Every structure is written in structure tokens, then in C-alpha cells.
Amino acid sequence: MQVWCDQLSDFVREVVQPAHAGEGVVLVGNSIGSLAALMANAALPEGTVRGTALLNCAAGMNNKAVQGDWRVRLALPLFYLIDILLKSRLGRVIFERVRQRESLRSALRGVYATAESVDDELVDLFHEPSCDEGAAEVFISIYTGNEAGPTPPEVVPLVRGPLLVLWGEEDRLTPRSGPVGRLFEALPATRPGTDFVALPACGHCPHDDRPDLVHEKLLPWMKALPAAEQPAA
Structure with missing residues (x-):
């Protein structure tokens, strides 16, 4: 997981930021990619990430993360x-x-x-x-492997900026009723700037099952994100 986080962070710094200076980035991930996006958010300098969107976030690299x-x-x-x-x-x-x-x-x-x-x-x-x-x-x-990587409860407190959580209601890999699903569903009550949206007729990959519905929720949220903050000198 750390390698993937480093790759995302380096891509933002070396590719995205030079091409879009001052605009900030939006991180969007599915499953393990959601966890990598959370880690990259926490690793990048403050003001770099405008928002982070998760689609059925995974608990870790394998079942040892959800024992x-x-x-x-x-x-x-x-x-x-x-x-x-x-x-x-x-x-x-x-x-x-x-x-x-x-x-x-x-x-x-x-x-x-x-x-x-x-x-x-x-x-x-x-x-x-x-x-x-x-x-x-x-x-x-x-x-x-014994190293499942950091889990969402460990990473979420380090995440900055708005957070959108989309969850396919028919997910059997990381069910909404499981520990990770419950964590994110309850998060808006304690973390300002967090939205949780359940998606009907969607499994673990809602962007494939119902791309129209994912776009309906994701695109307006992205458009409403505040402008990027400039990092302190």
C-alpha cells in the first residue's frame, strides 16, 4: 500500500501540479484505490488536495485487515x-x-x-x-502476507478536505453493514465536509455497474469544491 501511495503522491507532484499549477487535485479511488487515495491525501502537503472521493473503500490488502x-x-x-x-x-x-x-x-x-x-x-x-x-x-x-497496510480507521483522521463516500448497496466484498461501511456511514456526523451516499443496484464497483448514477453524485460534488488553498511558504 505504501508503494501505491508514493506513486500517487509522486504523480501529483511531478505530472499533475506542473500542468495545472495552483488548481489543486481531486483524488478518486475504488476499493483498494480508495485506501490509496486516502493515504495520498494524508501524505501530500496541505492545500494540494481539494477533495477526495471514495467508491466502496477496502479495509486493506487482504482479509487480515478486517479480522x-x-x-x-x-x-x-x-x-x-x-x-x-x-x-x-x-x-x-x-x-x-x-x-x-x-x-x-x-x-x-x-x-x-x-x-x-x-x-x-x-x-x-x-x-x-x-x-x-x-x-x-x-x-x-x-x-x-501479514502486512495488510494501514486501515481506514487509522488513515481517516489524517485526511484533509472534503470527503465524498459512495457505497454500492449490493457490495458483498465490503458490505455497507461491515466495519468499514459502518465507519464511513457514521463519519458525516463527526467529520465536517463528509458526505455518504448509498447507491442502489450497485456492487463493489459502482462506476461499472451504474456509471450514470456515479456521475450524477460525483460531478456536482466536484464542481462545488472550494478553490485550492495555496500552501504556506
Whole structure:
């Protein structure tokens, strides 16, 4: 997670700011990308980020970030077994099974709320990186790693500026009723400048399920953001 945060921060400083001096930036992320956006917001100098928008923010890099959730606690024995299997010689065999197009298609249908979203183009988008050299090792290290990265409760207090949280109501990966969903739904009551909006008929990737609805909520919010503050000299 820290590498991704550093990449985002460097991109803002080296690419975005020189091309749009004094305008400030808006960070928008989905899932793990939301968590990376929060981290980049906290890492960048004050006044750099005008606002941050999250779409179904993830808890961390793997299930170890949400072990406080009762649903995860119930499944911990299974997760531990999967960790053991992935770290064994069976890890590559499991990876080869998971990366098959039909396996990916089945898994993605559990992520998206609409079957139309899971087309051949989307399946290929997930399958192609699995063909890269070292893909199996990366998959195994992410799933079994002990470092899940910082969690939203740790990062949110460090975030500056307006915050828009969009949440697909049919998300089964990070459900609205889970610890992260509850955190963000309650946040507007204690953090000024925060908006939480539940999106019907949307899963974990609402921008794919219902892009029109996401644009309806996101674009007016961006337009209403205050002008960028100039950092202190």
C-alpha cells in the first residue's frame, strides 16, 4: 500500500501540479484505490488536495485487515487453511485454477451487481496480468502476507478536505453493514465536509455497474469544491 501511495503522491507532484499549477487535485479511488487515495491525501502537503472521493473503500490488502468483523472471524479457520495451501507447492496449482477465464468470470459475478457488467472485456482485463512473469508469486504474497497496510480507521483522521463516500448497496466484498461501511456511514456526523451516499443496484464497483448514477453524485460534488488553498511558504 505504501508503494501505491508514493506513486500517487509522486504523480501529483511531478505530472499533475506542473500542468495545472495552483488548481489543486481531486483524488478518486475504488476499493483498494480508495485506501490509496486516502493515504495520498494524508501524505501530500496541505492545500494540494481539494477533495477526495471514495467508491466502496477496502479495509486493506487482504482479509487480515478486517479480522474484527464477525463474518471474517467465523471464516478464519478457512482463511488459515488457504494461507497454508498457498504457501505450499499447491499454491501455483491453485493460482492456475483461479486465473482461468471461467473462474474469473464466476468470481466477478459475485463482485458486480449486474450480469451485464461482467463481459469478455472485463474478464480479459483481469486475466491478462495473470499471464505476466511472477504473477503467481505476487498473488500468493498479497493473499498470505501479514502486512495488510494501514486501515481506514487509522488513515481517516489524517485526511484533509472534503470527503465524498459512495457505497454500492449490493457490495458483498465490503458490505455497507461491515466495519468499514459502518465507519464511513457514521463519519458525516463527526467529520465536517463528509458526505455518504448509498447507491442502489450497485456492487463493489459502482462506476461499472451504474456509471450514470456515479456521475450524477460525483460531478456536482466536484464542481462545488472550494478553490485550492495555496500552501504556506
